[in-house]
Amino acid sequence: MIARLHIICDRCNQVVKDAMKECSGTTAGYYEVDRGAWRKFANPGEKYLCDACMFKDERYITVYGKVPQ
DSSP: OEEEOOOBOTTTOOBOTTOEEETTSOEESEEEOSSGGGGGGOOTTOOEEEHHHHHHOHHHHHHHOOOOO
16 A cells, blocks of 8 residues: 655755655655664754755765766
8 A cells, every 4th residue: 555645855845746655664755764774864853855855965975876867
């Protein structure tokens, strides 16, 4: 089952258009950075980051490289 969500990026404060989450925990359009593996890319107090903000983060780029835009 896939759920559509109303997610706001904690970094740019924009609504994540078409944000979705599957029961397996997979997300689309955003990252949950308050826990788990993505936490290392969060600033204090952040819970959600949109793809665009995550792809600009220097910590993310160091690990995964620059994402073509």
